[in-house]
Amino acid sequence: MSIILRFVSASKAETYNLLRAVLNDKYKNESVVVDKNRGWARPGVIETMAQVLGHQPKIIATVRPVADCVASFVRLVKPDNVSELVKTSPLIEHLKFSYQSLNAGFAAYPNCFLFVEYDKLVSNPAIELQRIYDFLELPTFTHAFDAIESTVIEDDEAAWGIKDLHTIRPTVKKIAPPAIDVLGEKLHDYFDVPECWNLNKPVKPRVKLLDDALALALNGDFVNAESVLDIALQLDPNDNRALFNKGWYELARGNLKKGMQLIACGRHEKRVRESTAVRYAYVVWTGFNR
CATH class of the missing domain: 1.25.40 (Serine Threonine Protein Phosphatase 5, Tetratricopeptide repeat)
Structure with missing residues (x-):
């Protein structure tokens, strides 16, 4: 016989207290806990974490132009049809979700965020890491940027169908060609969207x-x-x-x-800027099977 226990919270306060108890028990000896999840940037999640922790969480957002991210996926996958990959890949959907969450979270809680831009990180890694230590109010640690060891092994091929998606190279340097060379002008323009971390980004004029x-x-x-x-x-x-x-x-x-x-x-068509994507509940009819 199986017994199913169902917990129903009477209020938000009860939920917050329950989550706080779990955190205190699991991380009772830790003053700083770092977790990688792009969902942390969502406004509702930030609000909940602030109530649970008693203070607002600190979110380090590593960012780069969306078109550059898409081009990076294309270089890894090496698809026969780039446009088809962009339309169907769950990676692109995940990228859109991350971008939308980041924009919404930063608009609601700008003081929670530290943006670390890719180009600045690969150009001056020591400076960017010092910004992170200052943001977290932690003592500085001296890193070697030409002898990096990857201690976390992720089965990217099983999770995403892409081998070495999160493989870390031993040296910090930029090796990628320009995104427009990988995507072509049309796809590059499609993903060339405004950036909340770079309000001075020039907007390319387009024929609408x-x-x-x-x-x-x-x-x-x-x-x-x-x-x-x-x-x-x-x-x-x-x-x-x-x-x-x-x-x-x-x-x-x-x-x-x-x-x-x-x-x-x-x-x-699923635009990057849309907060929600249209979902079709019905199978497309392709005619009678004869």
């Missing part, structure tokens, strides 16, 4: 044809709106967002099959 098409349609000028979409598709026939919008015009003309096929292209 889809915005123009939408503005025309909202004003009732559907003929010119569709013409703008056609221009966008001439520039990039595989632009899923343009194809999605074009589908509505096909439906309006009574072209049901073609319209639905084009609208289905929108399934492949």
